[in-house]
Amino acid sequence: MSTDEESGTRSRTRRAVLAAAAQTLSRDRSATLADIAYAADVSRSTLHRYFSDRDELVAAVVEDSLRVLEESVAAAAIHEGPAIEALRRLVTALVDVGDRLMFLFGDPRVLDGGGGAVDPQESVVDLVRRGRAEGVFDPELSPRWIEQVLHALVYTGVTEAAEGALPRHGVAALVTRTLEHGIGGVRS
Incomplete structure (x- = not known):
């Protein structure tokens, strides 16, 4: 196996461990390294080759999750088109x-x-301000309030899907509908 293939495999395994750890720990904060290794479909010794202990793994998951979140928001191109x-x-x-x-x-x-803080995302607040200027978001609700409601609704939807109360494929539509009817500008 070439060095490039090895590093590609190593990178994929690391990403799989981080994703499995985020998923597992999001549902059970007391999950063990063995639980995480099982979810990642790797052995515990493989997991330890990447992360020496739980603290190191959790710190890496925080960093990686912040990166994934940032990339996801950037890919949504929320600065483009109607709010x-x-x-x-x-x-x-x-x-x-x-x-x-x-x-x-x-x-x-x-x-x-x-371990690093999830700062209010200015791009989301800017989107809300733009939506208020376009007349599609209620001008009596602050941008920070709408941002927090957005995050709370997404969290609730994802939690409900994880618990089997909602189909995963319907969460975005339900959150969007709730937001649009809950923050839509009041018209007489």
């Missing part, structure tokens, strides 16, 4: 990385600022 269409793309992007959001929201180190 309502951008909001729909954003919701879909956030639902697609729902396990990462659930993990980040559930990690006290993230919320307490110990």
